[in-house]
Amino acid sequence: FEQAHIYASELEAFAADNVEIKFDLARFYVAWSTAVKMKLDLDPLKEMLRQQKYKELADLAIKLLKDVSQRTHEWHILMAQSCYNKWDYVPALRHIEKAIEGRPHSAGPYQRFRSEILKKKAQFGRAAYAGA
Numbered sequence: 001f002e003q004a005h006i007y008a009s010e011l012e013a014f015a016a017d018n019v020e021i022k023f024d025l026a027r028f029y030v031a032w033s034t035a036v037k038m039k040l041d042l043d044p045l046k047e048m049l050r051q052q053k054y055k056e057l058a059d060l061a062i063k064l065l066k067d068v069s070q071r072t073h074e075w076h077i078l079m080a081q082s083c084y085n086k087w088d089y090v091p092a093l094r095h096i097e098k099a100i101e102g103r104p105h106s107a108g109p110y111q112r113f114r115s116e117i118l119k120k121k122a123q124f125g126r127a128a129y130a131g132a
Contacts, residue, residue, distance in 0.1 A: 019068050023075075026064040030078050033057035033085045058085040073102030080113065089121035 012025060036054040041047040061082045065075060076099035083092035096114045100107050 019070070022064045023068050026061045026068070026078055026082075029057050029061035029064065030081050030085075033061060034081060037085050055086050058082040062086075071098070073099045076102060077110065077113075080117070084113075084117055084120070087120075087124070089117055089124070092117045093121065 033054045036050060036057065039050065041050050059082075061078060065079055065082070068075060076095045080092045080095035080099060083089070083095060093114070096110060096117060100110045100114065103110065
């Protein structure tokens with residue numbers, strides 16, 4: 001991901017008016033954020049830095065997605081994953097619901113993700129911001 005980030009940074013300079021590039025970059029940042037989120041570190045300081053990293057990557061994805069006007073099921077699933085990675089479970093839930101509405105025949109994996117979001121929301125009770 002670090003190596004690919006060099007190329008992604010260069011692409012961002014050209015993405016100003018290109019929705020497809022922004023969407024692809026957002027997809028990249030969501031994947032990277034999720035990959036970082038999946039690794040745990042036993043050192044408390046390193047763990048805190050890891051959490052900050054995946055939240056920052058999710059923020060980058062959200063920023064790019066907000067510039068994309070097409071609100072497809074894939075857009076909503078990327079937003080849901082980004083919000084989830086930031087521990088913003090209310091907007092994550094809202095986006096996964098819209099993804100399910102937009103793709104009912106693919107609802108199985110989306111339903112499992114929705115269950116995970118609901119579990120985390122209940123566990124941590126974070127209302128988070130409503131702005132995603």
